[in-house]
Amino acid sequence: MSAEINVLNAVIILFIFIITYVGIIHTRIDKTTASVLGGLIATVAILLMRIEDPHNTGVILDEEGLVHFRDLQIIGLIFGTLMLVDVSQESGVFHYLSVKILKLSKGDPKTLLRYFGGLTLILSALVNNISAMMIVGSLTLIACERLELDPKPFIIVELSMTTVGGIVTLISSVPNIIIAQVFGISFIEFFQVGAIFAILCMIVNFMIFEKMFDFTSKMDPKELERRVNEFDEWSAVKDRTFFITSISVLAVTIIAFVFSDQIGVSLAVIAIGGGIAIVVLSGKKLDDVMSKLDWNLISFFLGLFVLIAALEVVGILEFIAEWLIDILPENGFLAAIILLWFVAIISGIVDNIVVAAAFSKILFTVATVNANYSPEVIGWATIFAANFGGGLTPIGAPSAVVGLALLYRKTGFKMGWGEFIKTQGIATVVRLVLTMGYLAFLAYVIYPV
Numbered sequence: 246m247s248a249e250i251n252v253l254n255a256v257i258i259l260f261i262f263i264i265t266y267v268g269i270i271h272t273r274i275d276k277t278t279a280s281v282l283g284g285l286i287a288t289v290a291i292l293l294m295r296i297e298d299p300h301n302t303g304v305i306l307d308e309e310g311l312v313h314f315r316d317l318q319i320i321g322l323i324f325g326t327l328m329l330v331d332v333s334q335e336s337g338v339f340h341y342l343s344v345k346i347l348k349l350s351k352g353d354p355k356t357l358l359r360y361f362g363g364l365t366l367i368l369s370a371l372v373n374n375i376s377a378m379m380i381v382g383s384l385t386l387i388a389c390e391r392l393e394l395d396p397k398p399f400i401i402v403e404l405s406m407t408t409v410g411g412i413v414t415l416i417s418s419v420p421n422i423i424i425a426q427v428f429g430i431s432f433i434e435f436f437q438v439g440a441i442f443a444i445l446c447m448i449v450n451f452m453i454f455e456k457m458f459d460f461t462s463k464m465d466p467k468e469l470e471r472r473v474n475e476f477d478e479w480s481a482v483k484d485r486t487f488f489i490t491s492i493s494v495l496a497v498t499i500i501a502f503v504f505s506d507q508i509g510v511s512l513a514v515i516a517i518g519g520g521i522a523i524v525v526l527s528g529k530k531l532d533d534v535m536s537k538l539d540w541n542l543i544s545f546f547l548g549l550f551v552l553i554a555a556l557e558v559v560g561i562l563e564f565i566a567e568w569l570i571d572i573l574p575e576n577g578f579l580a581a582i583i584l585l586w587f588v589a590i591i592s593g594i595v596d597n598i599v600v601a602a603a604f605s606k607i608l609f610t611v612a613t614v615n616a617n618y619s620p621e622v623i624g625w626a627t628i629f630a631a632n633f634g635g636g637l638t639p640i641g642a643p644s645a646v647v648g649l650a651l652l653y654r655k656t657g658f659k660m661g662w663g664e665f666i667k668t669q670g671i672a673t674v675v676r677l678v679l680t681m682g683y684l685a686f687l688a689y690v691i692y693p694v
Contacts, residue, residue, distance in 0.1 A: 250560030254294050258559045261287050262552055270595055270640075277541040280548030287311075287555040296558055306558060316550040318513040319422055320543060325516025326416055327538050329498060330372045332523045334380070336491035337481035339368065343384045344478035352392055352469025354460040358402055359451060361385055365403045366447055369410025370417045370440075371499065374644040378407050382648050386655040391472050397660070398458035400652045401668050402450070404636070407644040408673070409446045411632040412439040415512065416502065419546075420601035420631035427605040428612075428624035432502045432512060438625060438691070442683050446676050453672050487527050494523040549602050557606065566610040573611070577618040578688040581626040582681055584608060588630035589677055593637025601631045621692040622684060629680045636673035639665045 265283025269276040288311055296306045333339070346364050350357040361381055368377035381403055389396035411418035415425045415435040425435055462469060482488045498519030505512055524534050556562050573580040588608075592600045605627060612623035635642030639649055639662060653659050 250564060251294075254296065254559045255561050255564075257290055257294075258287060258555050259561055261290060262556060265548075265552060266595075266599070269599060276596075277545040277548070280545045280552070282548070284548030284551035284555075287552050291555050291558060294559075310558070311551050311554040313550070313554060315426055316546075316554070318511060319426055319550075320546055321511075321513030322416070322422055322516045323419065323546065324538070324543060325513065325518070325520040326373065327542070328520030328534060329495065329516065329523055330376050331537055332520070332527060332529060332534060333372075333491040333495055334376065335529075336487045336527070337479075337483065338488060338491045338495070339372075339376075339380045340384070340481035341478045341488070343381060344476045344480075347384065347388055347473055347476060348478070350473065351466070352462075352464075352471075352473040353466065354392075354394055354462050355455065357388070357392075358399060358455070358460055361399060362402050362406045362451065363447070365406040366410035366413070366443065369407045369644075370413030370443075371495075373416065374407035374411050374418050374642070375647055377410065378403065378644040378648045379651070382651045386651060388473070388476075390655075391475075392462065392469055393464060394462060396652065396656060397658060398454065398460065400648050401458075402454050404645050404648045405450050405454070405669055405672050406447065407648070408632050408636040408642060409443050409450060409676070411635075412446075412629060413443045414439070414502075416516075418632055419598045421628060423598070423601040424605045424624060424628050424631065427609050428620060428627075430621075430624060431506050433504075433506070436503070438687070439628075442629075442680075445683075446679060449675060449679065450672060453675060454668075457668060490526045491523060494519055494526060498522075546602075549599065553602050553606070556603075562607050563610065566607045566614070569607065569611050570614055573615075575615070575617050577615070577622060577694055578685060580611075580615075580618060581622045581684050581688065584623065585626040585630045585677065585680060585684065588627055589634030589637065592631050592634030593641040593673075596640070597631045597635040597642055600634075601627070617694055619688060619692040619694050622688045625687055626680075626684055629677075629684075633673055633676050633680065636676075637666070637670050638662065645669070 261283060265279050265287075268274045268279030268283070271279075288308060291306060291311060292308070343364060346360045347357070350360045365377050365381045368380060382400060385399045385403060386396050388394075389399060411421065413436065415421050415430065415432045421435070424430075498515060501508070501510070501515045501519070502512060505515055524531055553562075573583060588600060588604060591604075608623055608627050609620065612618045612620040632642075635645065639645055639660065649660055649665075
């Protein structure tokens with residue numbers, strides 16, 4: 246493989262990407278606006294360059310050539326999942342589950358920590374880590390106020406669990422969706438490999454944070470239990486038929502995800518089908534549901550995917566892939582370890598969604614060109630890195646931004662980078678070290694070359 250690129254074209258598109266990238270990470274600029282504007286400018290630039298379509302010899306690339314079907318599948322999966330989660334959340338099902346678990350803890354701080362941490366992991370796996378943080382984080386702040394507990398350690402643990410829960414299922418986080426589509430990882434394969442490791446990371450997480458913080462209460466245990474029993478799990482459930490419908494549609498959709506390969510239907514179709522089904526069966530108006538969806542997120546991805554496609558057609562992605570092939574060691578496991586830390590560190594500095602979109606195609610090319618590399622191991626190194634790396638800094642993962650914002654609005658406490666890195670960052674480094682061992686298991690036992 247040898248990347249032959251027009252230097253001027255490459256420099257122009259790379260410049261557009263870098264300016265857009267700066268806009269995305271800049272706190273004073275709306276990242277969706279930056280992404281869409283960058284995608285639009287890149288499209289105009291590509292059209293003016295009159296580049297030959299790499300998939301159609303002799304045909305000049307047009308707008309359609311910058312929108313790949315695989316990218317549309319990702320958009321469809323995100324769209325359907327958002328619809329499903331938003332409507333389900335209205336039914337009160339997640340609030341009901343959270344309060345039930347709160348009552349099971351009987352108000353004991355350490356038990357509450359473990360139960361809420363486990364719940365955060367489960368919800369991150371089944372819906373997404375942002376929604377999980379909002380649901381559990383909001384109830385945590387209310388419960389800690391009622392039980393006279395410091396909410397900060399609980400929120401930190403839950404933030405950590407969103408990153409751990411992010412590796413359980415393919416739909417747990419947006420980076421998973423992007424990387425799994427590129428590397429061809431199915432829903433059931435993702436669960437089989439990710440869930441086992443997530444359980445180990447969860448246990449280690451609890452060990453770290455229970456030594457790091459003091460989870461004791463001066464209040465009498467019976468008084469703690471009395472106060473948690475005052476919570477009403479049915480308070481957010483306005484319609485029990487809607488409640489049961491939501492649970493049923495969620496269960497059927499998840500089962501369909503698991504058996505998507507067997508039934509021959511894509512995850513995007515299943516997600517959209519589940520979203521439409523819950524709208525119809527709940528009696529909601531589609532217009533109302535659509536108006537509440539996070540269109541900013543969907544627009545952000547559309548712009549981002551067009552930008553990545555522009556980088557691809559001018560040869561920049563291929564050029565970077567060649568460079569990585571030249572500098573990475575021949576040993577596939579060592580290459581996976583280097584890429585693990587490389588992608589994780591970048592994910593801690595930048596939004597891990599952007600990192601996943603930018604690097605997944607490059608690393609797939611790297612993994613498939615070298616016969617000593619296992620694409621599966623490289624793919625999993627990228628998935629673990631994008632999820633865990635987001636926990637290195639307060640801006641690495643959207644769930645961290647949401648959780649810290651909740652804590653600030655409720656308590657007025659603003660966690661700085663230093664404290665975040667000394668708590669969440671340390672736990673993340675430990676997880677990455679564990680990941681090295683797990684990748685060795687995958688490289689030499691599960692996916693040997």
